[in-house]
Amino acid sequence: MTISVISYGIYIPFLRIKREEYISALGSCSAAFKEKAVMDIDEDTITMAVEAARDAVAGVDKSRIGVLALASTNFPYREKVAAGTVIEALGLSNNILTCQHGNSTLAGTEAILSAIGLLSLTDQKYALVVVADAPASGASVDMEHGFGAAACAFILAKDEPGLEFEGVYAYAAESMGIRYGLPGETDLRDIGVKTYSNLAYNDTVRASVRGLLDKLGRKPGDYRHVILHQYDAKDASGLAKKLGFGEEQINAGLVFAKLGDTGACSTLVGLCNVLDNASPGDNMIICSYGSGAGSHALSFKLTGQPPKPRNSLKSLLERKKYIGYVQYLKLKRNI
Amino acid sequence: MGAHISIPMYQRAVPQRYRLIGQRCLKCGRVNFPPKAVCKYCLTGSEFENVQLSGRGTIYSYTIIAGGGAPPEFAEDARCKGSYPVVLVELEEGPRIIAQLVNPPGEGISIGMPVEAVFRRIYEEEGVIRYGFKFRLV
Numbered sequence A: 001m002t003i004s005v006i007s008y009g010i011y012i013p014f015l016r017i018k019r020e021e022y023i024s025a026l027g028s029c030s031a032a033f034k035e036k037a038v039m040d041i042d043e044d045t046i047t048m049a050v051e052a053a054r055d056a057v058a059g060v061d062k063s064r065i066g067v068l069a070l071a072s073t074n075f076p077y078r079e080k081v082a083a084g085t086v087i088e089a090l091g092l093s094n095n096i097l098t099c100q101h102g103n104s105t106l107a108g109t110e111a112i113l114s115a116i117g118l119l120s121l122t123d124q125k126y127a128l129v130v131v132a133d134a135p136a137s138g139a140s141v142d143m144e145h146g147f148g149a150a151a152c153a154f155i156l157a158k159d160e161p162g163l164e165f166e167g168v169y170a171y172a173a174e175s176m177g178i179r180y181g182l183p184g185e186t187d188l189r190d191i192g193v194k195t196y197s198n199l200a201y202n203d204t205v206r207a208s209v210r211g212l213l214d215k216l217g218r219k220p221g222d223y224r225h226v227i228l229h230q231y232d233a234k235d236a237s238g239l240a241k242k243l244g245f246g247e248e249q250i251n252a253g254l255v256f257a258k259l260g261d262t263g264a265c266s267t268l269v270g271l272c273n274v275l276d277n278a279s280p281g282d283n284m285i286i287c288s289y290g291s292g293a294g295s296h297a298l299s300f301k302l303t304g305q306p307p308k309p310r311n312s313l314k315s316l317l318e319r320k321k322y323i324g325y326v327q328y329l330k331l332k333r334n335i
Numbered sequence B: 001m002g003a004h005i006s007i008p009m010y011q012r013a014v015p016q017r018y019r020l021i022g023q024r025c026l027k028c029g030r031v032n033f034p035p036k037a038v039c040k041y042c043l044t045g046s047e048f049e050n051v052q053l054s055g056r057g058t059i060y061s062y063t064i065i066a067g068g069g070a071p072p073e074f075a076e077d078a079r080c081k082g083s084y085p086v087v088l089v090e091l092e093e094g095p096r097i098i099a100q101l102v103n104p105p106g107e108g109i110s111i112g113m114p115v116e117a118v119f120r121r122i123y124e125e126e127g128v129i130r131y132g133f134k135f136r137l138v
């Protein structure tokens, strides 16, 4: 049995803030994005999930969806089956298999892998994976400056042409990595040593990418695209180069400058940007990262025509309204 | 004045609030939204079939709610934005429904603008997020 992505949807909030707003308000900005998306006062990761998922399921027979896998590091409830809201909003069957991944930015690819596994437990043909994230911390924490928002959704199908899943390699070990959060605390923390965080990211992501290449008997040059988790503007492309990938393989998957840190969505929004411009035969390796720390490298190749999204990432990035820093703080309920 | 809707009452209306399920009157064929016990058009039909509304329509009328005029459940929106637009939308299937308009255009709203439904947080009460639909310009 093959599993392929046959359809996808993206959602980017309408509101944006430019990096200059931070600089004029605070005198500096800890993250090197150009602008990032901000959820409106009436949005959360579940409303974003529903919007992305509505686009992904358009044109798909919803009664044949047997799996719903959700992921976010910032669900609106600490305890609740969020899948129920998504099922009702989309009109999916109430009897499908669901799972919900969170707690680290690894959650996005965890949801994809879970969906692939759960598909073997259902007679239905399709799985819906929805990853919606907006990492959150109090605004007094420097790392918050980079936090953006986005959602993407994918329909995985048994035995249909599309973006075919070729394999995965995973790595997990003890390391605090880039950030962590404690129960009951609003602010995220880091250990405060930037070189340590970068090293942890590099080691963790490298282990899965190298492992997957070895497992599949391939070299970096065998791929059209590489998309690594982006928590800042430079580390993903720097690491990809160290791993032997060239700029033409790296660039299409870089989305940090336009969106900021989209957490569990990071590699998957990059993947959507690649798919928006893909041609039959293109292949790609994606690698997610979560502090704690773990990574998943997944390999895909496009068999047949690329799925056409209702809204491309490019068109969504053009629909926007800029806000100032004070409005930003109001939306984050900081003032 | 706020309109308190209990959690069980809200939950019963989830299909209409979350995904715009309306009902077609089996007697006159017109679509009721929100669902009614007796058809609001022929005033006699009481049997219906569920229909999935498209969520597409046009602005039939609109108003701007200024900060002080917002009901308490929308006070947070008003505090954040100063004011927000509420639109009367005529859906493709016929019914006219009232909801907020998100991302209002800088150049102003006008009658006849095409809109589509979006899924948003409407308000929060008793610690429960009440999700539902608003509209955005197409």
Ligand SMILES: [Zn+2]
Pocket: B025, B026, B027, B028, B029, B030, B039, B040, B041, B042, B043, B044, B045
């Ligand atoms: Zn009637």
